[in-house]
Amino acid sequence: MSVDQLIAVCGATGRQGGAVARSLLEEGWKVRALTRRPDRPEATALAALGSEVVEADMEDVESLRRAFEGAYGVFSVQNGLLSGFDREVVQGRNVADVANHVGVAHLVYASAGTGQRGTGIASWEAKVDIEHHMRELGLPHTSLRPEAFMELMTDKSYYPAVGTWRIWPRISGEDKGIAWMAVRDVGVVAASVFGRPESYIGRSLTLVADVKSLSECRDIYHDVMGKPPVTFPLPVWLFDRFTRGDVTAIWRWVKTGEFELDTAATRAIHPGALTVKEWMVLQRESANQQEV
Numbered sequence: 001m002s003v004d005q006l007i008a009v010c011g012a013t014g015r016q017g018g019a020v021a022r023s024l025l026e027e028g029w030k031v032r033a034l035t036r037r038p039d040r041p042e043a044t045a046l047a048a049l050g051s052e053v054v055e056a057d058m059e060d061v062e063s064l065r066r067a068f069e070g071a072y073g074v075f076s077v078q079n080g081l082l083s084g085f086d087r088e089v090v091q092g093r094n095v096a097d098v099a100n101h102v103g104v105a106h107l108v109y110a111s112a113g114t115g116q117r118g119t120g121i122a123s124w125e126a127k128v129d130i131e132h133h134m135r136e137l138g139l140p141h142t143s144l145r146p147e148a149f150m151e152l153m154t155d156k157s158y159y160p161a162v163g164t165w166r167i168w169p170r171i172s173g174e175d176k177g178i179a180w181m182a183v184r185d186v187g188v189v190a191a192s193v194f195g196r197p198e199s200y201i202g203r204s205l206t207l208v209a210d211v212k213s214l215s216e217c218r219d220i221y222h223d224v225m226g227k228p229p230v231t232f233p234l235p236v237w238l239f240d241r242f243t244r245g246d247v248t249a250i251w252r253w254v255k256t257g258e259f260e261l262d263t264a265a266t267r268a269i270h271p272g273a274l275t276v277k278e279w280m281v282l283q284r285e286s287a288n289q290q291e292v
């Protein structure tokens, strides 16, 4: 597989798409970053790294057709927390339809959850629908399935991180092992998957770099940051308003559901995937740099 081919990256100004675009550029791929607003700082930062940036909307099939023209591969990600889960399905299907139409050789899909129907979790059911559609099309694809991003512990651009420290333990308990993955490592895995289509097309990869309970994560945070994570009282109904009730539904599932907790498969693809402790140290270093 020659890595100098073109990958069109949906959601390139966001977390997963941004990480994927960066990893692909580092590996020597050509990247076409899709955004609805090419003037966004996240888009101009990618252009500075050598990415092409194009205006496209996953609601607009014609814009996708232009954006995918000539691409070897497509990275597909949607965010139903922002768009609504019915629109997540429409957007995911649009991306798959157009990728199929223009003859893309490999689509890597940012999935989540169990991959099975019946969890009652809207963001997971949306992804089951999209994956079902891709299989019906016969589209060559790989699904990446992380459970929880480490960024949930600190990233201010997520719903209030206080939800992670205050509401999640109340719903799921403190002691259950959670499968963690840093978003940047999703990018590294996606780039590897594009590079080895013969190994990964037709597969669904559960992504887990480290398994730690919330109480272990709280201790790591405290040790590394020198203080406990900030929390304040936040009613569940208000948190649900920010997150369409979906995040608390996932946390209810986590209390009794079984997620893959073996890190071996992920580490076989990406041996350097960050542990929670390593990731937290990087957060402290970047916070220290911002203070200087």
Ligand SMILES: NC(=O)c1ccc[n+]([C@@H]2O[C@H](COP(=O)([O-])OP(=O)(O)OC[C@H]3O[C@@H](n4cnc5c(N)ncnc54)[C@H](OP(=O)(O)O)[C@@H]3O)[C@@H](O)[C@H]2O)c1
Residues within 6 Å of the ligand: 010, 011, 012, 013, 014, 015, 016, 017, 034, 035, 036, 037, 040, 056, 057, 058, 059, 077, 078, 079, 080, 082, 083, 091, 110, 111, 112, 113, 123, 146, 147, 148, 149, 152
């Ligand atoms: N939080 C977790 O722990 C976790 C774990 C596993 C999976 N997930 C899944 O991760 C997904 C979200 O990924 P993320 O965090 O990378 O998302 P994100 O940071 O919100 O990025 C989404 C990007 O999509 C673009 N976008 C939104 N609507 C668009 C449209 N109509 N057309 C074209 N582009 C559009 C936006 O770019 P522009 O505004 O520039 O167009 C945005 O940068 C969700 O499906 C969630 O279920 C989350």
